[in-house]
Amino acid sequence: NIVLTQSPATLSVTPGESVSLSCRASQSISTSIHWYQQKSNESPRLLIKYASQSISGIPSRFSGSGSGTDFTLSINRVESEDFSIYYCQQSYSSLYTFGSGTKLEIK
Amino acid sequence: EVQLVESGGGLVQPGRSLKLSCAASGFTFSNYGMAWVCQAPTKGLEWVASISTGGGNTYYRDSVKGRFTISRDNAKNTLYLQMDSLRSEDTATYYCARLGRGYYFDYWGQGVMVTVSS
Numbered sequence: 001n002i003v004l005t006q007s008p009a010t011l012s013v014t015p016g017e018s019v020s021l022s023c024r025a026s027q028s029i030s031t032s033i034h035w036y037q038q039k040s041n042e043s044p045r046l047l048i049k050y051a052s053q054s055i056s057g058i059p060s061r062f063s064g065s066g067s068g069t070d071f072t073l074s075i076n077r078v079e080s081e082d083f084s085i086y087y088c089q090q091s092y093s094s095l096y097t098f099g100s101g102t103k104l105e106i107k
Numbered sequence: 108e109v110q111l112v113e114s115g116g117g118l119v120q121p122g123r124s125l126k127l128s129c130a131a132s133g134f135t136f137s138n139y140g141m142a143w144v145c146q147a148p149t150k151g152l153e154w155v156a157s158i159s160t161g162g163g164n165t166y167y168r169d170s171v172k173g174r175f176t177i178s179r180d181n182a183k184n185t186l187y188l189q190m191d192s193l194r195s196e197d198t199a200t201y202y203c204a205r206l207g208r209g210y211y212f213d214y215w216g217q218g219v220m221v222t223v224s225s
Binding site (some may be wrong): 001034036038043044045046049085089091094095096097099100101 | 156157212
């Protein structure tokens with residue numbers, strides 16, 4: 001199975017800062033990576049598909065990049081509503097897997 | 108508006124069975140693959156199983172293969188997860204999710220809790 005490693009596990013930032021979250025795959029997966037946000041006690045929400053493709057209704061401060069094994073979710077000027085957990089997910093294999101998540105918290 | 112509403116969760120003893128349902132509305136159900144994703148208490152997301160539009164292709168994570176069965180009834184716009192031989196480690200919130208045009212989860216239900224305990 002394809003393993004996704006997210007780092008850091010926790011990221012402490014001040015609102016207004018810009019951040020980058022990492023997701024590394026155990027093998028090359030082209031751009032078959034998707035990003036989700038999960039707020040406390042809520043269902044996950046799709047943020048980015050296929051590494052860099054935007055999703056309707058998602059603020060433009062969220063962007064994605066990468067291909068092969070290294071991927072990045074960037075948030076430009078973090079807002080208070082962005083403090084939550086972020087997961088990456090691969091669809092290169094039909095046996096989908098998620099990363100363990102990065103928790104974005106207020107410093 | 109796309110809606111996915113899960114039901115059927117609850118407390119069940121180890122070794123017993125449970126069947127989850129997910130009622131879909133707001134889109135043409137038969138045109139989309141569907142999936143179940145679970146989340147153990149305080150843990151991350153885990154994909155459980157997926158099914159193709161017509162139900163002919165199904166996929167499972169290793170830990171549930173042979174115990175869980177995903178199915179769908181396109182006439183009733185409903186997705187199912189039959190869970191047999193339940194174990195304590197199956198305790199989690201189970202989400203129904205739609206597979207978008209591609210293989211990402213573009214809509215999620217609110218989740219249903221399954222607790223396996225004696």
